[in-house]
Amino acid sequence: MAGISVGFLGMGYYVPEKVLTNFDLEKMVDTSNEWIVERTGIRERHIAAPDQATSDLGLIAAQRALEDAHLSADDIDLIVVASESPDMKFPSVACMLQDKLNASHAAAFDLGAGCTGFVYACGIASQTIASGLYKHVLVVGAETLSRILNWQDRNTCIIFGDGAGAAVLGPVEDGYGILSVDLGAKGAGGKFLSMPAGGSRRPATHETVDNKEHFIHMNGSEVFKFAVRVMGHSTLNGLKKAGLTKKDIGLLVPHQANIRIIASAAKRLSLPEDKIMVNLDKYANTSAASVPIALCQARDQGRLYKGENVVMVGFGAGLTYGSLVVKWHKTEEAKV
Ligand SMILES: CC(C)(COP(=O)(O)OP(=O)(O)OC[C@H]1O[C@@H](n2cnc3c(N)ncnc32)[C@H](O)[C@@H]1OP(=O)(O)O)[C@@H](O)C(=O)NCCC(=O)NCCS
Incomplete structure (x- = not known):
């Protein structure tokens, strides 16, 4: 890639406490642990608490990524959140995080590219650093899919879970990243x-x-x-x-x-x-x-x-x- 080399300076993730196993799902829809494991490999998933929304999960992941990068919210120039289950249609989850983190200098927007969202966001965000426009970008992938699942539809409700992951992108040694x-x-x-x-x-x-x-x-x-x-x-x-x-x-x-x-x-x-x-x-x-x-x-x-x-x-x-x-x-x- 042309320009400044861009890598992952810090990373963090968060999953909600509650675990929903395939055996729990057996009691909710016509399915079995055996079918789910054999057809998907999934055994359990985490589900957000009633008072948790996507920005709450994203916030914890973002705080952990910043800590791992030894940077503060003040160092962040841009926040990009990839999500298909935002807290609401607008404002964006990225703007909510900008506020919750107190990242006062950061621009912020959400990006929707489905499950490819984090890869898309890192790919695009890295160019803003490579070009010299920004120095540090916080990229978050956060979802509370349990809220947009039909828990009576065995075709979909067995394969998704809730969680968030974040990375701080920034300049790294030439040739790396x-x-x-x-x-x-x-x-x-x-x-x-x-x-x-x-x-x-x-x-x-x-x-x-x-x-x-x-x-x-x-x-x-x-x-x-x-x-x-x-x-x-x-x-x-x-x-x-x-x-x-x-x-x-x-x-x-x-x-x-x-x-x-x-x-x-x-x-x-x-x-x-x-x-x-x-x-x-x-x-x-x-x-x-x-x-x-x-x-x-x-x-x-x-x-x-x-x-x-x-x-x-x-x-x-x-x-x-x-x-x-x-x-x-x-x-x-x-x-x-
Ligand atoms: C959803 C998925 C697991 C289904 O597995 P599959 O092997 O394709 O199964 P099929 O849809 O062909 O269904 C086979 C049978 O199992 C049944 N079945 C479907 N879901 C079931 C479940 N949860 N439990 C038990 N049986 C189920 C179907 O009704 C079908 O029965 P039939 O033959 O009597 O009609 C699989 O197609 C998949 O993983 N697709 C990709 C989905 C994905 O990744 N989505 C996210 C994109 S980011």
Whole structure:
């Protein structure tokens, strides 16, 4: 990438306390632990408390990322929040965080790219630093998907969870940091994953509420096929842009949606299990929060080394996809 080298100066995540297991779900919809584990790899997910909204989860993750970066909110020039479940339509979650953090110098906006949101946000935000416009950008992926799930729909309610992850991006040693950004979209597939009502096309009415149109609607098998195609494709594109090949991957941090999607990407990339970060068994699909939570946990497990090529890759509503190839700029100390 041209300009100043940009890397991950600090990271943090937060998941709510309450855990909802597959066995709990068995009592709510016609499903079984066995089916969910076999078809998705998910065993449990975290669910926000009634008084917690997306900005509350994002705030804790952001505070932890700032602490990890040894920076204060005053040092932040821009806040970008990726979310499909904001506290409300507007103001943005980013502006709420700007206020809660007291990041008085920071510009702030939200970005919607579904589960690819964090990858999109880091890709775009990094350019504002590389170009010299800003020095430090706080990127947050935060979701309270439990609020937009139809808990009677077994096709969707079993695969999502709540959580938040954050990163502070800033200048790093030359030659390290984000080497390439590969972002893409296939809008024609948008109908396969959407929340149909609540916008200008179908504003809220009694009918939209009765039809459960304010919840996530998904055609799982279409999204699955798209995901399998783009995960490998975007990873290889990103590597090519960085002048690398699949042999150079040190750690793959994929969007945590379904273990079968991750396994198929791993096969295409000829990657052994120990080079892939997986935590979906415990958190399910936390959409825009999934990649940063997985990245934080990789750090906590001492899996990020100086000079190692870390590839983040995702797909999601839009439909969107994207990858980041990052040459890690420091060896992170294991925390667990
Ligand atoms: C949703 C998903 C797990 C479904 O798995 P699948 O193997 O494709 O299953 P299908 O949708 O083909 O359904 C197979 C059968 O299981 C049933 N089924 C679906 N959900 C079920 C559940 N929770 N429990 C039990 N059975 C279920 C279906 O009704 C279907 O039954 P039928 O054959 O009698 O009609 C899978 O398609 C998926 O992960 N897709 C990607 C979704 C995703 O990642 N979304 C987020 C994008 S960011």
